[in-house]
Amino acid sequence: MPKEKLVCSSCKKSVTNSKGTARFNCPDCGKTEIIRCAHCRKIAAKYVCGNCKFEGPN
């Protein structure tokens, strides 16, 4: 299995081995995993689901 590369869904930075990262499935379609780094959580940066275009964090 190829090693999964984790990048923040908002800022596209690598979050591998980063603390405070949140991973969850899209609240709307549940098919895409959203990854948010600690920084983007703090500033409430937007994320967009690649599958259904749901925009968070709300």
Ligand SMILES: [Zn+2]
């Ligand atoms: Zn980020």
Ligand SMILES: [Zn+2]
């Ligand atoms: Zn979605």
